[in-house]
Amino acid sequence: GQNIDQPTEMTATEGAIVQINCTYQTSGFNGLFWYQQHAGEAPTFLSYNVLDGLEEKGRFSSFLSRSKGYSYLLLKELQMKDSASYLCAVRDSNYQLIWGAGTKLIIKP
């Protein structure tokens, strides 16, 4: 079966750096997405990786290793507004998105 694993919850301190990991086992691979979802709101797109390596977008970076079935989202200079759930999703060989259950990130002052 297809599976996306990510930690259920993480806690970090304002101003610090946090890394949210995602491992996947899917039938085929056509890209990996990270979304942010604040409580009670819609998920919003953060990043897309299809080749190995690091993609940087401001305070957020996303890394992919296809051989290891592994990705991480790196958040720097954490702000209170970064408290949210972070969803990892992989597009499989049928171009369907397979979603992880999300990681709830709690930022403390």
Added chain:
Amino acid sequence: ETGVTQTPRHLVMGMTNKKSLKCEQHLGHNAMYWYKQSAKKPLELMFVYNFKEQTENNSVPSRFSPECPNSSHLFLHLHTLQPEDSALYLCASSQGEISGEVEQYFGPGTRLTVT
């Protein structure tokens, strides 16, 4: 209106009721999706429409019936639901089911409670 809108935002219905959820996208996209989001579970893809044609039905019970009259509008008709159907129902749209950096744009969701 911009982006993806959904109505109603909250819905409480009995198991014998019939109701409909509405989604509208103002982005000129060709594909629309219904997802179910339950607490601490992955997003579950329910239905996919591409150019108004249904391309995916992921073994969804018949008490959920989608309708896509045009590329901008998507409905989810509900009847004789069960309490376990209580969840957040999210609508999304994208340029199409093609490769590349094609992200999905989500609406705010309808919080459904079945009593």
